[in-house]
Amino acid sequence: MLAISRLKTPTPRLFRPIHFSARLLKALEEPRINPVGIQYLPWNLQDKIFTSNTSKSRRQLSAKERGLIDISKRHLDDNGLLGKKTSIVEPITMDLPKLEGRSLDEHFYKLGMYSSEPYLGKSEQFAASSVPPRPQQAEWVLQSGWTKYEAGKAPVRVAYPDENDALVFDTEVLYKISDFPVLATACSATAWYGWVSPWLLGETENLRNLIPLGSKEEKIVIGHNIAYDRKRISEEYNIKPTKSMFIDTMSLHISVSGMCSRQRPDYQRIKKTKRELNKIDIEQIDEDIIQEVQMLETAESENPWIRFSSLNNLADVGLLHCGISHNKEVRDDFGTMTREEAREDFSRLMDYCARDVDTTFQVYKALLPQFLKVSPHPVTFAGLRHMSSMFLPINKSWENYIESSDRCYYSSLEEVYNSLVKLAETAVSLKDKPEEWQKDPWLKQLDWTIKPFKMIKGKKGEPPRLPKNLKLPGYPEWYKKLFPKAGAPMNLTVRSRVSSLLLRLQWEGHPLIWSDVHGFVFKVQPDEERAYLKKNFTKADMNTETNMALKDDTSGVYIKVPHKDGPAARCTNPMSKSYLSYFEKGLLTSEYEIAAKALQLNAQCSYWISNRERIHSQMPIWSDDADMGVPNNSPKDFGIILPSLIPMGTVTRRAVENTWLTASNAKKNRIGSELKAMIQAPPGYKFVGADVDSEELWIASVVGDSLFKMHGGTPLGWMTLEGTKSEGTDLHSKTAKILNISRNEAKIFNYGRIYGAGIKFATQLLKQFRPELSMDEATATANELYTATKGIKSKSVIFGDNKFWRAGTESIIFNRLEEMANQDLPRTPVLGVAITQALMAKNLGKSGFLTSRINWTIQSSGVDYLHLLVTSMQYLIDRYGIDARLMITVHDELRYMSSDADTYRTALALQISNIWTRAMFCEQLGISDLPYSCAFFSAVDIDHVLRKETDMDCVTPSNPTPIEFGESLDMKGLLNKCDTLTSKSSKQKRLTLSKIDYQARVPVLEDLDRIKQLQVLKYMEVQVCKSVKELKAIEWDIDWGVRSRGTQVLDHVEETTKKTTKKMTAPKSTEVKMVRKMKPAVTDARAKPRTPRVIPDRTHTDPVIRVVEPLPSQNKPASPGSKNTLAALMAPSTPPPSPRVAAEEVFTAQELQEIFMSTGA
Structure with missing residues (x-):
């Protein structure tokens, strides 16, 4: 009572700290639980976030809402989830900043405009302008640094392009010599510029010259794959961001006209x-x-989309959008020229570079208006700005890492190589003992042919001599092929086919045999064949064999060595890492210990083999190359790598980069796999970041839940929010149980399914995880998974001419995603970004690419999520004076570099940005509530290195020393460290966002939902019903008048048994005619179906039965029902026609019998 009285009466200022009342509310407020057990945000947070819908959350439920809840509960109960244990926690409160507007949509619109301007205005202005003609080839001045060219004026040397608005920019390098630029050109609305490296002119021998571009003015810098050119700008190598925004015309093209990976082969x-x-x-x-x-x-x-898309290079993009034919032959010269040759051909090379700039401007001019139309929300443009400014700090550990990884790699190679060479030399020593190698099942497969050679007659008095460059005379062919040329060392690795024979590999005691047709096989006795086939091995059809010795061998049966890609694939290298598990299980063995050791070393080197070239090609810049804003004692104490990132590199607008965005986590048995941990913060700074928990899975689930206007309304939504591994109620555990695989393996299935992958994908994947299954068993199990999850394909008047899914845990989600994908112009539900022209329905012809379109909806919405996050973070950083900067994003995770003093404030800003972003998704999908379990990041990491988890020691063969752990804080732990964004040491910035004009917009999916509102309960019921009988009952209750053909009331007859349960008195060939009278729309879900009555038909000579639908009551209007869509239900009603027989539609006897049986007639 004392606490309550304190809340109600004013207290002296001395006893009222800033969060005093909030902490009391925390103790008093009960958790908010929705009807299916999902905990929502407490009222004190709800009211601060959904400011325009607080009254809606507190009002009484309507009859329609109660009906949706009942359907949801039944659906959850059918899937064993209703009433299961949910996680209810004590709600917390926090000091949330006030929204910049009356709604989250207005808030984010203003944040997007704040982050976009003045760049958005300048970019539009520049796209509407023109550039001066480029200088003639002979006019380029050969002098180091920047030279400015203006029409009617003499060229003049400048420090950097003195432009405050916009610049189109391109660089060129002699890439066989160095990654550093030798030439660059740029143009603005008023002038052209050319840059020449002092190294090219011989003024210095230092190759490491970067290009100054100026950083004081807020300007846009445009280029095609601009990340390549940004890496060569000196001002970008500073821990403080510049005022330049980089716009990539490649990203603009991909967003507007890009093609998906499935379209690319057809296009090419x-x-x-x-x-x-x-x-x-x-x-x-x-x-x-x-x-x-x-x-x-x-x-x-058949593929009209081809006319609207192209590959991503500048030549193809310029041709598509501007009709420009761009000759790129000169580009090859940069890979062959020396410094002197480039200097002599300077004018031609500069002219080529300037042509690239000219083409890029024309592409930009054509694409920017289209991009802004496709991506109308300012948050998307702001996201493009932030995604183009990433950086990665390094120190001397970077070079140590490369040296150590190379050393371990070459040491492992040498050990294996020496062993293989020894085996080869031992084998070749038998060349003069054919009786021995002919008895060996491995060695006899080698080509022991020894070709004769002629001696060259010597000069007078000299003996005959061997021909020059003769390779290993007197040795067998298999041995000679190991040497590229005479005098070269032996080229023999574990990937060489001969190595498998030298190592005497065998499968369960059977020697491996090479077949040019089937790959590696092994021979078993005829009485063993059945046992192997029972274990789902594949018998090799030797009738197609080209090796006559194998083809004619009838003494046994040849079995294919299994392959992860299925029975049709050939095993060509049993020493690859995918066969390591077979060695460990004792199925694949060798007489030599070195075989297992070689396989382990090969697996150990696999990461470095795949990534070594990309890692070596990174372009680290050190503090002696540029002013980085960090004090250091030596040049290698601090450096920066700028990733070559395409901010919108796929049709779903995901960022693309081939090293950092694909880097795996450190593994104890993989050389060099500690790559990410080599990104290390300078002294006085930390990395602060988080992973969005189940981002795209949650987006898919909330799309389905939105139809119930309630989180957790669908089984997928419920499992995503409340499913747990311990209870076996999470999505991955459910899938693992159906497929009898591990939970981690189930994750791959689930994400593949959500992206639209079908049964073929599931079958192939299941065969990898459970190779003991036959193809039929794998297909049946995959079908069981898809029936339980996606459901059963059916038809209903509610869905018009389209089929739909029902009875599965994800049926509602997939129906919704397919509806969205089948729109004329699909848009993401939150930011309203439109699909590319290459995937628009009107441009697809026969190729629907539905899977790609569904995948686009989910992944592109995930990109929206990321753009909302980074835009919100930049606003909070600026508003509260937080010393932090975006460092890198990897799909659903992001990392900031923050000063030590501001790490906790940065972490809190991340949590606030996440709750705003999640809420924005909910609001735009029609749910003015947010589940407590996903409102906050499960943890925010504060670390001094880049890694997946702060408690990973990153120990690998190349890094034996553990890396000190970082700190990981959940929301409660973070609030104990920092409970407000304000700070005494930093000034808050006054942001005048109220001056930004905002016009409320219609939610993207509202038009899609409008037609369903009158029949929303039926719309949901048909999707959750389990049996055909249930579906028929619902169908009977829906107005007959909306049918285009009578048999649609029993579309499901095709799915039911064809077995006749009762014979009709009429002959088998008899047709039964049903005549239906149109009746009014049924709006009451409890209305009972009327039973048709059967009367003889005297108008036919053949035995026919006519079924007449009872006439509707004359005081009720009838629906016209001229279309097979719900639009008919919304049309103006008209009186029923006067004739008794309104229509006649033919049913078979069995169909009529099914009607009567299903309705109890």
Whole structure:
């Protein structure tokens, strides 16, 4: 009572700290639980976030909302989830900043405009302008540094381009010599600029010259794959961000006209055919060529999207959008020229570089307006700005890491190499003992042919001599092939086919045998064949064998060595890392210990083999190359790598980068796998970041939950929010149980399914995880998974002409995603970004690419999530004076570099940004509530190195010394460290966002939902019903008048048994006619179906039964029902027609019988 009285009466200022009342509320407020057990945010947070919908959250539920809840509960109960244990925790409170507007949509619009300006305005202005003609080839001045070229004026030397608004920029390098630039050109609305490296002119021998571009002015810098050019700008190598925004025309093209990976092969095939046909002279045309032209025309007509897309290089993009034919032949010269040759050909090379800039400007001019139309929300443009400014700090550990990894790699290679060489020398010593190698099942597979050679007659008095460059005379062919040329060392690795034979590999005691047709096989006795086939091994069909010795061998049966890609694939290298598990299980063995050791070393080197070249090609810049804003004692104490990141590199607008965005986590048995941990903060700084928990899975689930207007309304939504591994109620555990695989393996299935992958994908993957299954068993198990999750394909008037899924845990989600994907112009539900032209329905022809379109909806929404996060973070950083900067994002995770003093404030800003972003998704999908379990990051990491988890020691063969752990804080732990963004040591910035004009917009999916509102309960019921009988009952209750053909009331008859349960008195060939009278729309879900009555039909000579639908009550209007859509239900009602027989539709006897049985007639 004392606490309550304190809340109600004013207290002296001395006893009222800033969060005093909030802490009392924490003790008094009960958790908010929705009807299916999902905990929501407490009221004190709810009211601060959903400011425009607080009254809606507190009001009484409508009858429709109660009906949706009942359907949801039944659906959850059918899937064993209703009433299961949920996690209810004591709600916390925090000091949330006030929204910049009356709604989250207004808030984020203003944040997006704040982050976008003045760059958005300048970019639009520049796209509407023109640039001066580029200088003539002979006009370029050969002098180091920048030179400015203005029409009517003499060229003048400048420190950097003195432009305050916009610049198109391109660099060139002699890439065989160095990664550093030798030439660059740029243009603005008023002038052209050229830059020449002092090294190219011989003024210095230092190759490491960067280009100054100026950083004091807020300007946009435009380029095609601009990240490549940004790496060569000196001002970008500073821990404080510059005022330049980089706009990548490649990203603009991909967002507007990019193609998905499934379209690329068709595009390349058709374009290649077109190029080849264009080369043919008229005189060469014959019937075959005419037929090929016709096939090409057919392919183009079936794939109209090809006219709206292209590959991503500047030449193809320029041709598509501007009709510019750009000759890129000069580019090859940069890979062959010396410094002197480049200097002599300076004018031509500069002209080529300037042409690239000119083309890039024309592409930008054409694409920017389209991009802003496709991506209308300012948060997307702001996201493009932030995603283009990433950096990675390093120190001397970087070079130590490369040296150590190389040393371990070469040491392992040498050990294996020496062993293999020894085995080869032992084997070749038998060349003169054929009786021995012919008895050896491995060695006899080698080519022991020894080719004769002629001696060259010597000069007078000299003996005959061997021909020059003769390779190993007197040695067998298999041995000679190990040497590239005479005098070269032996080229023998574990990946060499001969190594498997030298190592005497065997499968369960059977020697491995090489077949050119089937890959590695092994021979078993005929009486063993059945046992192997029962274990799902594949018998090799030796009738197709080209090796006659194997083909004619009838003494046994040849079995294929299993492959992870299925029975059709060939095993060509049993020493690859995918076979390591077979060694460990004792299935694949060798007489030599070195075999297992070689396989382990090969697996140990696999990461470095795959990534070594990309890691070596990184371009680290050290503190003696540029002013980095960090004090250091030696040049290698601090450095920066700028990742070559394409901010929107796929059709789903995900960022693409081939090293850092694909780097794996450190593994104890993988050389060099500690790569990410070599990104290390300078003294006085830390990395602060978090992973968005189940980001894309949650997005998919909330899309489904939104139809119930309640979180956790679908089984997928419930499992995503409240499912636990211990209870076996999470999505991955459920899938693992169905497939009898591990939970980690189930994750791969689940994400593949959410992205639209089908049964074929699941079957192939299941065979990898459970190779003992036959193909039929794997297919049946995959079908069981898809029936339990995606459901059963059905038809209903509620869905018009489209089929839909029902009865699965994810049926509602997939129906919703397919509806979204099948729109004329799909858009992401939150920021309203439109799909690319190459995936628009009107441009697809016969190829629907539905899987790609569904995948686009989910992944592109994940990109929206990231853009909302980084835009919100930048706003909070600026507003509260937090010393932090975005460092890198990897799909659903992001990392900031923050000063030690501001690490906890940065962490709190991340949590606030996440709660705002999640809430924005909910609001735009029509749910004005946010689940407590996903409102906050499960943990925010504060670390001095980049790694997945702060408690990973990152010990690997190349890094035996553990790395000191970082700190990981959940929300409560963070609030104990820091409970407000304000700080005495930093000033808050006054941001005048109230001056930004905002116009409320209609939620993206509202138009999609409008037609369903009158029948929303039926719409949901048909998706959750388990049986055909249930579906028929619901169908019967829906107005007959919306049917385009009577048999649609029993579309599901095709799915039920064809077994006749009761014979009709009429002959088998008898047709039964049903005549239906149109009746009014049924709006009451409890209305009972009417039973048709059967009367004889006297108008036919054949035995026919006519079924007449009872007439509707005359005081009720009838629906016109002219269309097979719900639009018919919304049309103006008209009186029923006067004739008794309104329509006749033919049913089979069995169909009529099914009608009567299902309705109890």
